[in-house]
Amino acid sequence: MKKVLLVMGLVMLLSLGLVAGQVEEIKAADEVEEITVWIPGDEVEYSFFYKMFKEYEKVNENVEFKVEQQPWGDYWTKLPLELQSGRGPELFMAHTAYSDVLLPNSKELPFEVSELEKRFNNPGIFVGENGKPVFIPVVYYGSVMYYNVDHWQEAGLTEKDIPKTWDQLEEVAQKLTVYDGEKVVRAGFDYSTWYTLADLIYQQGQGLVDENGETTIDSEAGVNVLERINKWEDDLRISDFTLGNGSPEDSFLRYQSSIIYGHAWMANWFAATDEELNFEAFPIPVWSQDAPVITRADMELTFGISKNVNDKQYEVLVDFTEFVLNNDQIMLDIANGFSGVSSRKDLVGEGKDTSTVNAINAQMDKMIPMVLPREYETVIRQTMEEVAVMDLSVEDALSNAVQQLSLSDLTSVNYYEEKYEHADQLK
Amino acid sequence: MASQRALVILVSVLMILFYSIFSIGPMIYAFVGSFANWNPIKDTFQFISFNNYIHLFNNPLFWTSLKNTIYFVAVVVTGRVVLGFIIALGLNSIRKHKSFMRSLYFLPVIMPIVAVALVWKWLYDPNIGFFQMVLSAFGITNVKFLFDKDLALPSIMLMTIWKDVGYAVIIFLAGLMDVPQSIIEASEIDGANKRQQLWNIIIPTLRPTLIFVIITSIISYFQAFTQIFIMTKGGPGTSTHVLLYLIYREAFQYYRFGYASAITVCLFIVIMIVTFIQFKIMKGGEV
Numbered sequence: 001m002k003k004v005l006l007v008m009g010l011v012m013l014l015s016l017g018l019v020a021g022q023v024e025e026i027k028a029a030d031e032v033e034e035i036t037v038w039i040p041g042d043e044v045e046y047s048f049f050y051k052m053f054k055e056y057e058k059v060n061e062n063v064e065f066k067v068e069q070q071p072w073g074d075y076w077t078k079l080p081l082e083l084q085s086g087r088g089p090e091l092f093m094a095h096t097a098y099s100d101v102l103l104p105n106s107k108e109l110p111f112e113v114s115e116l117e118k119r120f121n122n123p124g125i126f127v128g129e130n131g132k133p134v135f136i137p138v139v140y141y142g143s144v145m146y147y148n149v150d151h152w153q154e155a156g157l158t159e160k161d162i163p164k165t166w167d168q169l170e171e172v173a174q175k176l177t178v179y180d181g182e183k184v185v186r187a188g189f190d191y192s193t194w195y196t197l198a199d200l201i202y203q204q205g206q207g208l209v210d211e212n213g214e215t216t217i218d219s220e221a222g223v224n225v226l227e228r229i230n231k232w233e234d235d236l237r238i239s240d241f242t243l244g245n246g247s248p249e250d251s252f253l254r255y256q257s258s259i260i261y262g263h264a265w266m267a268n269w270f271a272a273t274d275e276e277l278n279f280e281a282f283p284i285p286v287w288s289q290d291a292p293v294i295t296r297a298d299m300e301l302t303f304g305i306s307k308n309v310n311d312k313q314y315e316v317l318v319d320f321t322e323f324v325l326n327n328d329q330i331m332l333d334i335a336n337g338f339s340g341v342s343s344r345k346d347l348v349g350e351g352k353d354t355s356t357v358n359a360i361n362a363q364m365d366k367m368i369p370m371v372l373p374r375e376y377e378t379v380i381r382q383t384m385e386e387v388a389v390m391d392l393s394v395e396d397a398l399s400n401a402v403q404q405l406s407l408s409d410l411t412s413v414n415y416y417e418e419k420y421e422h423a424d425q426l427k
Numbered sequence: 428m429a430s431q432r433a434l435v436i437l438v439s440v441l442m443i444l445f446y447s448i449f450s451i452g453p454m455i456y457a458f459v460g461s462f463a464n465w466n467p468i469k470d471t472f473q474f475i476s477f478n479n480y481i482h483l484f485n486n487p488l489f490w491t492s493l494k495n496t497i498y499f500v501a502v503v504v505t506g507r508v509v510l511g512f513i514i515a516l517g518l519n520s521i522r523k524h525k526s527f528m529r530s531l532y533f534l535p536v537i538m539p540i541v542a543v544a545l546v547w548k549w550l551y552d553p554n555i556g557f558f559q560m561v562l563s564a565f566g567i568t569n570v571k572f573l574f575d576k577d578l579a580l581p582s583i584m585l586m587t588i589w590k591d592v593g594y595a596v597i598i599f600l601a602g603l604m605d606v607p608q609s610i611i612e613a614s615e616i617d618g619a620n621k622r623q624q625l626w627n628i629i630i631p632t633l634r635p636t637l638i639f640v641i642i643t644s645i646i647s648y649f650q651a652f653t654q655i656f657i658m659t660k661g662g663p664g665t666s667t668h669v670l671l672y673l674i675y676r677e678a679f680q681y682y683r684f685g686y687a688s689a690i691t692v693c694l695f696i697v698i699m700i701v702t703f704i705q706f707k708i709m710k711g712g713e714v
Contacts, residue, residue: 077679077680080468080682081467081468084467084468084470100469101468101469101682104468104469104470105468180568181568182568182569183568183569185554241574242553242554242571242574243554245574254554254555256554374680374681375680375681378676378680381662382662382664382665383664385662385663385664386663386664386665389571389574389575389576389662389663389664390576390663390664390666392664397664400487400488400664400665403486403487403488404486404488406482407482407683407686408681
């Protein structure tokens with residue numbers, strides 16, 4: 001009897017163990033993997049990104065994205081510090097300008113660049129220590145010129161007047177500028193973004209750093225651009241830096257400028273902010289017809305995977321990244337959202353047919369993929385302010401700029417310039 | 428008695444621990460870091476001797492920022508103290524609506540500096556701003572306020588004085604209440620006029636209050652940052668750079684924590700010297 005009871009007891013224990021094991025397995029299968037995502041904008045601004053999370057959740061019920069919106073200003077300071085200290089999100093929106101601080105805090109994707117190159121343009125621009133990509137560009141875009149169509153028509157201008165060179169732009173801008181006494185109340189042309197100085201140096205065939213990684217902002221090309229800015233401000237009086245003050249899009253939205261040096265992403269923003277704003281885009285004018293570069297190519301990237309994720313989360317996020325890159329509609333939505341051109345070769349030319357996208361396409365082969373260190377951007381902006389607003393001499397402003405950049409490591413600029421298709425034409 | 432002693436020890440230990448972890452520790456770390464090429468994002472920390480300091484002293488932007496900081500502190504502290512004292516004297520002499528007036532002057536103090544800076548930024552706008560509209564009525568146009576290298580910092584100073592003067596007013600009013608009325612009355616009997624009362628009774632009685640307001644203001648304005656960050660971001664050019672803005676830029680935009688720490692050490696030394704001089708004055712000692 002004792003033996004029977006013992007055997008029964010053992011059988012019961014074994015059965016319980018088996019049941020417990022099965023319950024664990026069922027639980028594991030049902031367990032939802034929650035992924036925290038950081039993004040510096042809301043669903044109105046980045047509807048295509050929010051949509052891609054929902055699309056992935058639809059086909060992967062065990063994955064749930066917890067999207068946390070952070071204010072843009074804080075985001076880029078907070079994110080790298082959080083990631084570095086082992087906290088922060090598992091997945092985050094990345095940005096080229098902060099790639100230097102995000103790269104060391106992100107996991108590499110298990111893809112080969114050579115394989116990706118068959119389907120994508122420049123997929124290996126942000127690689128990690130092992131040569132694998134960390135962020136893959138999903139859309140290419142960059143600077144374009146916007147003009148207010150109503151102002152244009154009021155001034156008796158037609159599509160034929162769309163300028164292709166800076167000399168032509170100056171002529172058109174003079175017809176568009178409105179004065180109140182001595183004061184420019186509506187600028188024919190608002191150039192007040194740092195892109196202007198950087199791009200116009202490139203247009204003259206001058207790289208932004210020399211072979212030693214030192215700034216060339218004080219080169220002849222830099223002097224020429226600043227002198228031209230003086231011409232716009234003081235001689236032709238077609239511009240007033242203070243109207244846009246670094247953000248020409250603001251003066252454009254206030255109807256205080258007629259042509260602006262803008263960026264492709266602004267097209268959707270203008271349309272959403274002011275339905276009555278009647279605007280179109282055209283390519284950036286050139287310094288000369290043989291300019292080796294027209295403007296810099298910016299890009300939006302795949303979301304970064306934090307270096308702090310566990311193996312299970314990493315597996316999910318790699319799958320998510322593949323899902324995005326392989327999904328035609330998501331890729332096109334992102335490209336259209338930024339008014340850019342998809343990085344996927346088979347989707348180039350498949351995006352929206354707008355003047356902004358057309359302008360990007362028209363200048364695409366002369367857009368240099370470039371990520372400038374933040375201090376270079378800041379110093380360029382300051383230099384422009386010193387000349388345009390503070391009336392400092394070009395020589396003094398450039399001397400200040402060189403001094404301020406003396407601590408900066410600009411060798412990454414060399415890296416991108418050397419990769420450019422027409423690099424041989426750059427000094 | 429024993430339990431009281433234990434409580435004293437416990438509270439002291441907690442305070443020492445708190446200050447060690449959150450104040451003294453980071454200060455020592457920043458001091459050591461000022462001798463290093465330190466980038467916490469890239470996990471780099473290499474000692475480079477005095478290189479940060481050498482570069483700092485050779486950098487014109489550091490001297491511009493230091494000059495701007497001293498200019499800012501001198502003007503804003505003077506404005507806050509003088510204006511605050513005059514307003515307090517005025518409020519002290521009125522009989523009706525005293526509380527209302529006191530609240531009115533104190534209102535800007537409780538407003539968040541970010542909100543105030545944003546509103547004043549709009550007021551100063553050279554195209555759509557209120558001040559420009561008022562000036563235009565008098566035929567003065569094209570005043571660029573925050574975009575003018577000579578007007579940008581004074582414009583921020585004016586906003587700061589407007590926002591903070593109420594604090595000085597309240598402190599001075601409290602001090603004025605402590606001035607013995609009997610002495611004032613006695614002086615009146617002796618034939619002293621208002622001016623003599625002010626210089627010989629009120630100001631000497633208020634001396635500790637005055638020194639308190641001056642010292643706290645100086646320390647606080649050496650650390651001015653938010654209004655500059657919101658209103659000009661150090662511009663136009665670098666004309667409104669102050670030391671704290673420079674520290675922010677180096678540390679949290681360029682992640683050069685070592686260089687930023689070197690600037691912090693310099694700022695610490697400047698504040699320490701100024702405070703030391705003030706304490707000497709307060710104690711009536713020779714400087």
